[in-house]
Amino acid sequence: MANANQTAGAAQEEEQVASEYLTFTLGDEEYAIDILKVQEIRGYEPPTMIANAPPFIKGVINLRGTIVPVVDMRIKFALGKAEYTPFTVVIILNVGKRVIGMVVDSVSDVILLFPAQIRPAPDFSASFDTKYILGLVALEQRMLIVTDIAQLMTSRDMELVDEAADA
Amino acid sequence: MSIDMSQFHQVFFEESEEHLAAMESLLLELDIAQPDAEQLNAIFRAAHSIKGSSGTFGFTDLAEVTHILETLLDRLRKHETALRADMVDAFLEAGDVLKSMLAGHRGGPAADPQAVAAVCARLRQMTGVAAPEPSAAAPAAEAEEAGETAAVRAYDIEFVPTLHATDDPAILPRLLDELRTYGELEVVARPPEGSACAGFWHLRLRTERPQAEFGEAVDFVSESDAWRIRASVDTSFEDAGGAFGLFDAAPEGEDDSFGFFTDAPGSAPAAPADARAGAAEDEGYGFFDPVQVPDPVLPVAASGAFAVEGEGFGFFAALPEPAAAAALPVSAGEKGEEGEGFGFFAPLPAAAPEAAPEPVAPVVPADAPKRSARAAPAAAGESASIRVGVEKVDQLINLVGELVITQAMLLQCAERMQDAAPERLRQGLTQLERNTRDLQESVMSIRMLPISFVFSRFPRVVHDLSARLGKQVELKLHGETTELDKGLIERIADPLTHLIRNSLDHGIESPEARAAAGKNPVGTITLRAAHQGGNIVIEVGDDGAGLNRQRILAKARERGFQVNDQMSDQEVWALIFEAGFSTAEQVTDVSGRGVGMDVVRKNIQSMGGRVEIESLTGAGTRMTVRLPLTLAILDGMSVAVGSQTYILPLSSVIESLQPLAEDVKTLANQTRVIRVRGDYLPVIVLHEIFNIAPLAAGFTQGIMVILDADGTKAALFVDALVGQHQVVIKSLENNYRRVAGVSGATIMGDGHVALILDVPALIGMAKTAQLAA
Numbered sequence: 001m002a003n004a005n006q007t008a009g010a011a012q013e014e015e016q017v018a019s020e021y022l023t024f025t026l027g028d029e030e031y032a033i034d035i036l037k038v039q040e041i042r043g044y045e046p047p048t049m050i051a052n053a054p055p056f057i058k059g060v061i062n063l064r065g066t067i068v069p070v071v072d073m074r075i076k077f078a079l080g081k082a083e084y085t086p087f088t089v090v091i092i093l094n095v096g097k098r099v100i101g102m103v104v105d106s107v108s109d110v111i112l113l114f115p116a117q118i119r120p121a122p123d124f125s126a127s128f129d130t131k132y133i134l135g136l137v138a139l140e141q142r143m144l145i146v147t148d149i150a151q152l153m154t155s156r157d158m159e160l161v162d163e164a165a166d167a
Numbered sequence: 168m169s170i171d172m173s174q175f176h177q178v179f180f181e182e183s184e185e186h187l188a189a190m191e192s193l194l195l196e197l198d199i200a201q202p203d204a205e206q207l208n209a210i211f212r213a214a215h216s217i218k219g220s221s222g223t224f225g226f227t228d229l230a231e232v233t234h235i236l237e238t239l240l241d242r243l244r245k246h247e248t249a250l251r252a253d254m255v256d257a258f259l260e261a262g263d264v265l266k267s268m269l270a271g272h273r274g275g276p277a278a279d280p281q282a283v284a285a286v287c288a289r290l291r292q293m294t295g296v297a298a299p300e301p302s303a304a305a306p307a308a309e310a311e312e313a314g315e316t317a318a319v320r321a322y323d324i325e326f327v328p329t330l331h332a333t334d335d336p337a338i339l340p341r342l343l344d345e346l347r348t349y350g351e352l353e354v355v356a357r358p359p360e361g362s363a364c365a366g367f368w369h370l371r372l373r374t375e376r377p378q379a380e381f382g383e384a385v386d387f388v389s390e391s392d393a394w395r396i397r398a399s400v401d402t403s404f405e406d407a408g409g410a411f412g413l414f415d416a417a418p419e420g421e422d423d424s425f426g427f428f429t430d431a432p433g434s435a436p437a438a439p440a441d442a443r444a445g446a447a448e449d450e451g452y453g454f455f456d457p458v459q460v461p462d463p464v465l466p467v468a469a470s471g472a473f474a475v476e477g478e479g480f481g482f483f484a485a486l487p488e489p490a491a492a493a494a495l496p497v498s499a500g501e502k503g504e505e506g507e508g509f510g511f512f513a514p515l516p517a518a519a520p521e522a523a524p525e526p527v528a529p530v531v532p533a534d535a536p537k538r539s540a541r542a543a544p545a546a547a548g549e550s551a552s553i554r555v556g557v558e559k560v561d562q563l564i565n566l567v568g569e570l571v572i573t574q575a576m577l578l579q580c581a582e583r584m585q586d587a588a589p590e591r592l593r594q595g596l597t598q599l600e601r602n603t604r605d606l607q608e609s610v611m612s613i614r615m616l617p618i619s620f621v622f623s624r625f626p627r628v629v630h631d632l633s634a635r636l637g638k639q640v641e642l643k644l645h646g647e648t649t650e651l652d653k654g655l656i657e658r659i660a661d662p663l664t665h666l667i668r669n670s671l672d673h674g675i676e677s678p679e680a681r682a683a684a685g686k687n688p689v690g691t692i693t694l695r696a697a698h699q700g701g702n703i704v705i706e707v708g709d710d711g712a713g714l715n716r717q718r719i720l721a722k723a724r725e726r727g728f729q730v731n732d733q734m735s736d737q738e739v740w741a742l743i744f745e746a747g748f749s750t751a752e753q754v755t756d757v758s759g760r761g762v763g764m765d766v767v768r769k770n771i772q773s774m775g776g777r778v779e780i781e782s783l784t785g786a787g788t789r790m791t792v793r794l795p796l797t798l799a800i801l802d803g804m805s806v807a808v809g810s811q812t813y814i815l816p817l818s819s820v821i822e823s824l825q826p827l828a829e830d831v832k833t834l835a836n837q838t839r840v841i842r843v844r845g846d847y848l849p850v851i852v853l854h855e856i857f858n859i860a861p862l863a864a865g866f867t868q869g870i871m872v873i874l875d876a877d878g879t880k881a882a883l884f885v886d887a888l889v890g891q892h893q894v895v896i897k898s899l900e901n902n903y904r905r906v907a908g909v910s911g912a913t914i915m916g917d918g919h920v921a922l923i924l925d926v927p928a929l930i931g932m933a934k935t936a937q938l939a940a
Contacts, residue, residue: 048920051857
């Protein structure tokens with residue numbers, strides 16, 4: 001009994017443990033991703049094009065000797081305008097032993113979220129963009145879309161990996 | 168303090184493998200009629216080292232086999248027995264068995280116990296057969312024991328017989344009788360009569376014969392590890408020299424690193440304490456070398472160490488200098504307190520004839536056993552080297568690659584500044600360029616190994632195979648010092664082995680056929696390695712029958728290949744690399760199953776190399792393997808298409824030319840071909856395949872690069888040639904996926920990524936694209 005109580009207590013405590021999320025905007029939408037998946041943020045530089053790749057895969061860049069593919073989420077999600085200005089940023093993600101660059105409109109901030117704050121997203125059809133949504137967070141007037149970025153980047157939809165995780 | 172022995176196992180395995188390899192190559196070099204004493208010594212030392220270290224690390228099975236091997240080798244090097252060819256074979260076989268046992272200990276499949284037993288029996292039998300007459304042995308033994316006063320010595324023999332031995336009541340009495348033939352035998356203690364001889368036996372034997380002679384007999388009936396023979400010069404010291412298991416009674420100056428405790432006249436007075444301690448500790452192994460200089464301190468320290476040690480392993484080597492001996496007790500004492508400590512006392516190689524004497528006192532603290540264990544082979548004549556993990560070297564290579572790119576980037580910046588760049592900056596950059604280039608070269612050379620690492624295995628292959636096929640073959644090696652990348656070394660071994668086996672099996676004729684053809688009955692296989700440009704060229708040549716054009720063509724037809732009589736020799740020879748092709752008249756276990764040559768070609772191609780055949784009927788065949796020097800760097804030609812730059816491997820580029828409008832034609836309005844010196848080659852338009860907007864408006868404004876991949880030629884149309892570079896190959900698949908037509912990526916001088924084109928894949932893509940069109 002005491003044991004069960006303890007584990008229940010631990011679970012409750014775990015619920016109270018907040019995690020940090022990085023938020024970024026794509027068009028008018030605001031997304032949040034686990035900050036532990038983010039390696040660094042850098043400016044956009046024109047990548048080397050890869051032949052016959054889907055349009056949202058911009059190509060590959062040289063990240064201090066490592067060849068890193070860059071995807072433009074604005075093209076992928078058809079959000080905002082895929083313009084490349086000196087302020088365009090690339091979030092370098094470290095997911096599943098892979099390094100992937102992700103172009104977004106802008107990076108907003110780093111916020112602390114408790115698991116209780118993340119509300120389940122309404123169940124739409126299993127369309128592409130809702131499949132990787134962990135939940136929604138209401139923050140004053142803003143709505144954050146909490147995304148499982150690792151799942152998304154290794155999925156077949158992104159065409160980034162040979163053996164997709166959900167294949 | 169407890170030390171985990173397993174941390175040294177890796178070192179032991181690597182060293183043992185080296186010793187085995189050294190032994191094998193020495194055995195193969197041996198001139199059986201007149202064996203070189205130095206070579207025999209070296210073989211003995213290799214076996215001896217394996218035995219010593221395997222005993223230390225508790226691999227008793229290895230120690231047992233090497234012990235038997237060593238016994239016979241010892242006789243050979245002392246000229247008590249003449250070397251015979253079958254002995255060499257038995258030694259080689261024993262080497263193989265040891266290798267498989269090592270592999271078993273490393274986690275591989277366990278060695279076949281029957282094979283082990285068979286080899287042991289064979290070696291024992293040779294040792295037995297070779298045993299000299301007693302009259303001959305006695306003076307020999309006496310000579311060995313120079314410096315000792317008494318030739319007659321007493322041995323305490325203690326053992327527990329095996330179940331097998333006790334099952335048969337005749338075995339133990341027979342042993343006793345046998346021992347009586349050596350000298351005066353006294354039964355000190357024996358199990359009660361009713362217990363069918365099972366239990367503890369204690370015998371005392373006074374004999375002038377060396378212990379090795381009767382040790383085998385005791386070993387034979389005893390549980391392994393459960394027998395002990397102790398010796399002393401005189402009965403008053405009869406407890407002296409307690410050593411466990413492996414024991415060498417011949418106390419001449421051991422010329423090896425791992426000494427074995429023999430009786431030490433100087434230390435004898437103090438040794439009993441040691442011996443008793445040893446007797447109490449059944450798991451203690453003591454290997455002692457003779458101590459020539461009487462030193463009263465050493466034995467005390469040694470016995471102290473042993474008395475406390477639970478599972479201690481103590482190595483005491485010959486200490487020819489009192490100074491060194493004086494330093495010894497300190498560390499020995501420390502070890503004694505540690506209980507499970509290890510004391511490795513590096514040997515002074517003064518007795519080793521070929522080793523350079525080390526001026527450093529060889530006392531190594533007990534907490535550095537690894538280092539002293541390493542010092543042992545170094546003392547045996549190895550050049551100074553360190554063992555480093557390949558991944559560390561690779562990391563270094565990567566870092567240097569980065570540095571080169573950064574340096575190139577800086578240089579480009581400075582060049583763009585032109586005159587605005589300060590003079591000192593430019594000077595510094597020039598200096599940096601030179602330094603990075605030197606650095607890169609030396610780092611790359613770390614991964615380079617001489618090809619003798621591969622070649623060294625072939626004498627054995629040829630030796631075994633020629634014996635089995637009843638052919639006489641001499642193997643000639645040239646250019647063994649040619650260096651190539653370690654990664655290639657590992658991967659070239661199998662294809663080369665196959666080419667050699669093929670030459671032996673198909674190329675070289677039987678001695679009779681050779682004699683009939685007026686050739687030397689002994690065939691020759693030549694293995695030659697050399698650098699040629701940026702490539703390494705390895706030739707496997709034989710002076711055999713050569714390839715038979717008619718037979719290959721006939722076989723190809725039989726197998727359903729598309730052939731005709733007008734094919735060039737080169738094309739006909741290339742047929743033997745096709746899958747499922749074999750012209751061996753009968754399938755042997757050597758070759759002839761038709762798998763192999765195609766695998767050989769595939770393996771070589773996967774390394775970025777190619778293989779060519781030259782053959783002259785009746786005179787021989789020569790297979791030439793061309794490989795790039797390393798897998799990590801590629802000689803590339805950069806080409807521009809639209810805004811993109813691509814790298815073509817220079818090895819597949821034949822030439823480039825600016826096409827004339829009338830040279831490019833279409834076939835059935837789909838396939839375009841270009842006429843190059845009378846030949847029509849298919850045209851691959853890169854910007855079409857990659858969907859890039861080209862700069863060149865038509866064929867006449869661009870460049871045709873003639874490519875060759877696996878003998879298929881094609882012309883690749885690009886906008887322009889940019890230059891020639893050495894590029895570091897980077898994987899695209901680490902973070903992305905495989906891209907059709909691209910084999911990898913590299914980073915250019917300006918920091919941009921350029922993709923490396925996969926020429927065979929491009930040709931394939933062009934074919935399918937045209938089919939679809």
